[in-house]
Amino acid sequence: MLSIVNPKQIYSYQQMEEDIKKLKYAYPKLVRSKVIGKSVDDRKLYGIAIGFGETEIFINGAHHAREWLTTALLMNMLEAYCKAYINESKIGSYFVKDILNKIRIWFVPMVNPDGVSLVQQGEKSAKNPVELVNLNNGRKDFSAWKANIRGVDLNRQYPADWNSIQDNTGKPAPMMYKGPHPLSEPEAEAIYNFTLDHEFKIAVAYHSSGEEIYWKYNCKGELLVISNRIAQRFSSITGYKLLESGASPGGGGFTDWFISDLKKPAFTPEISPLVGPRPVPLNMYDKIWNDNKEVGLLLAEEALDLH
Template identity: 35%
Template sequence: MELTLQKGCQLSTIATLFHLPTYVLFAANPFLSTHVKPQQPIQVPGYAPRSVIPDKDMTDAELAAAFHFPLRLVHLLYDTDYFPAGEKLTYPQRVTQPVTCFRQPYDYAICLQDIQSLHQLFPFMRMRTIYKSILGKPVTELQIGKGKRHIHMNASFHGNEWITSLALMRFVNDYLLAVTHDKKLFGYPASKLYQDVTLSIVPMVNPDGVDLVIHGSRTAHEYEELVLFLNEGSDDFKGWKANIIGVDLNKQYPAKWEYEQVRKPKLPGPRDFPGRTSLTEPESIGMYELVKAGDFDSVVALHTQGEEIYWSFEEKEPPSAARMVSQMEQLSGYKGVKELDNYAGFKDWYIASYRRPGFTMELGRGKNPLPIEQVDTIYEKLPILLMVVLTSEKI
C-alpha cells in the first residue's frame, strides 16, 4: 500500500510501527534514503487500504485505540488530531491471509489479476514480461529474494495442467506473507530463505493453451478454425496439452529432440507434436532464453499427474539430485523416477546443458485436467517438495 506520511521520520521507525522487517521495507522502497521526508510517498508491504465512515467524532487517541495503532502512527498518517463523524477515512489494514484465487478454474486473466494483486500488496516482489505467447499474451516472471543461489520454478507448460499454476501462485502468496510478517515458511525462516535464495517463478508458461482448455475455441481468435480442426471438430479441449497451434512445448528442447521427432506425431495436434525442429515456439524459446540468462542452480517444472518426480537425464545430473529426491520421497510420499523413456523436455535440456539438478514434478492423481476439488490435497504436498529444493545447501 502506498502511503504519504505527514511528518518525516526514519524508515526503520516506520518498519517498527507497521511491524515489518526493516529489510522488507527497504526492498519495497529501493529509491528512498533512510530518512523519509514529509509528504513523500512510501510503499508499505502487507497492508491494503480500507475505508470507514466513523459514526461519532473521534480524537487521535480514540482513533488509535479503535484501530489498534500506536498514536505516533496516527500522527504520521493524518494531518489532524480530530476526526468528525460522517467523513470517509482511509486507513491501512494488515493482510495476513492469502489473496490469490484457489478454488476455481485458473485461466490467464485470473493469474494476471493475482500477479497484480500480489505486486500491489508486496512491492518487494519483482516482476517483468519475458515473452509473449502466440496470441500476444505477456508472460510474467516473478522474482523474490536476493540470495546467491538462483532457483527457477514454473507451471502450465501444458494447457490442461492449469491447476499447477493455481498451486504455485498460492505458494508464492504464502512465501510473501511469511517474509513480510517475519514468519516461518513451512517450518523454515522466511527471512533466511529471502537472504539466501533468489527465486524466479513463471506461473503460466502456456497461457493460450490454458485458456483454450478452460474456455473453448473462442479464445483461439484467429486460430479458432485451426484448433477445431486439430481437435477433430470437438469443442471439448480437456485433452489439449499443446500451445495454440498444436506444438507440445515440453517436447521442444534440444535434448535428443530428434528421438521425439521420429516417434511422435508428425503434424500439429492436441499433444506430443514436438515441432518441425526444436525451439520453434515463442513460449519454448522464451523459457530457453530465461534459463540461459538466469544461470540457475536448479529448476523445477510443475506438471500433472501421478505424484512422481522425474529427476534424471542420461546420468548427467549431479549426485545431489538423488539426495534431494530421496528427501522429497520421505517427506511427501511422492515417488522418484530416474529412468524415463521421454526426451526433449525442459528439465532434460536443463540437466544435459548445465549438469545441475532439474525436476519435473507430477502433481496429484487422476486424469488431466485434474478436478479443482483436488487442489487442497495437491497443495498439502507441493510446499514440501518445493522447500526441499529451496533449502538444499548443496545443489
C-alpha cells in the same frame, strides 16, 4: 492480510495477471515481475521473483494446457512465502525470511497461456478457432488438450535428444507433436532464453498427474549423486514416487535439457493422483498444496549448498 490468490477455482490467465499486480502492490519490496516473452497469440509470459539473494532457482508450471492447476499451485506458493516472510513465520520446518534473504526464487507460473485459455474457455479464446476445432477432430471440448495454440507440445521443444523423440505425431495435434524443430514455438524459446540469462542452481517444471517425480535424465557422476540426494528429500516431503527413467518421452522436455546441457539438478513433479487426459479436479487441491507447500523452500536450501 486477506489472501490474494484463490487456487480453488478455474485459474485463468486473466486471473493470474490480476493476482500478479495485486501481489506486487501488497509486497512491493519482495515481489518483482517481468515479461520474459510472448505466446503465439500475443499473451505475455510472466517471470515473477521473490527473495533477495544472488543464488537463484527456477520453478515453472503449465507447459501443458490441461495442467493449469500447476499455475494455481505456484501462485499460491508465491503468496504463502511472501506472507511468511512478512510475518516472520515458518512453513513446515523452514524459516522463510532467513531463506529468502539468501536466495531468489523465480516462477513462471504459466508457460502456455494460449493453451490454458483454450482448455478453459474454448476455441473463441484463440485467434485461429476454426483451425483448432479441426485439429481437435471436430470437437469443441478441449479439456484433453496439452499443446500450445499451434498444436505443438511445448515440453517436447527443448534441444535435448530432440531428434530421438518417439511417438511424435508428425503434424500439429492436441498432444505429442514435437514441432518442426527445437524451439520453434515462442513460449519454449522464451523459457530457454530466460534460463540461459540466469545461473539457476536448480530448476523444476510442474506437471500433472501421477504423484511422481522425474529426476534422472542423463544424470552421471557427481550430478547423479547430488540429484539423487535432492530427489530423495523432494520425495519424502511430497510423498511422490521417484521415477528411475527420466527418458520418457525420450527427450525434448525442459528438465531433460536443463540436466543434460546445463549439468544441474532439475525435477519434474506430477501433482495429484492419475486422473487421465483432463484437468486435475479442484477437490484434490488441498492435498496437492499440503504435499508441495515446502518444495520451493527445500530446493532453495539445497541450492545454497551447491557451488
